[in-house]
Amino acid sequence: MYYLTKLIVTCALVVAISEVARRHSLVAAVLASLPLVSVLAIVWLYLDTRDVEKVAGLARSIFWLVLPSLLLFVSLPILLRSGVNFVVSLSVSIGVTVAGYFLMMLVLHKLGVHL
Numbered sequence: 001m002y003y004l005t006k007l008i009v010t011c012a013l014v015v016a017i018s019e020v021a022r023r024h025s026l027v028a029a030v031l032a033s034l035p036l037v038s039v040l041a042i043v044w045l046y047l048d049t050r051d052v053e054k055v056a057g058l059a060r061s062i063f064w065l066v067l068p069s070l071l072l073f074v075s076l077p078i079l080l081r082s083g084v085n086f087v088v089s090l091s092v093s094i095g096v097t098v099a100g101y102f103l104m105m106l107v108l109h110k111l112g113v114h115l
Contacts, residue, residue, distance in 0.1 A: 017031045060115070076090065
């Protein structure tokens with residue numbers, strides 16, 4: 001039952017944001033920009049393990065990986081406004097983001113930061 005509750009709450013959040021976006025893009029953008037998924041993951045991890053070290057590690061890792069995820073939100077509007085097809089724009093933006101993750105992991109490793 002607990003797993004089902006986690007699933008329903010998490011899915012409901014995504015569906016609610018997409019529904020709000022159809023009517024009010026600014027409100028949806030504010031909701032989507034909040035780290036709600038990260039907060040939910042942190043809460044679920046804590047409730048599952050009661051291990052504050054694991055929670056701290058997750059929060060630290062999220063911090064470092066938010067940075068390359070921003071590449072999606074920079075590249076997608078640039079490509080769309082340049083007239084590139086939506087599916088292609090989204091695919092390229094995801095690819096750029098994945099490359100950003102790999103680059104960030106490489107840089108962090110060289111700096112001695114282990115996630």
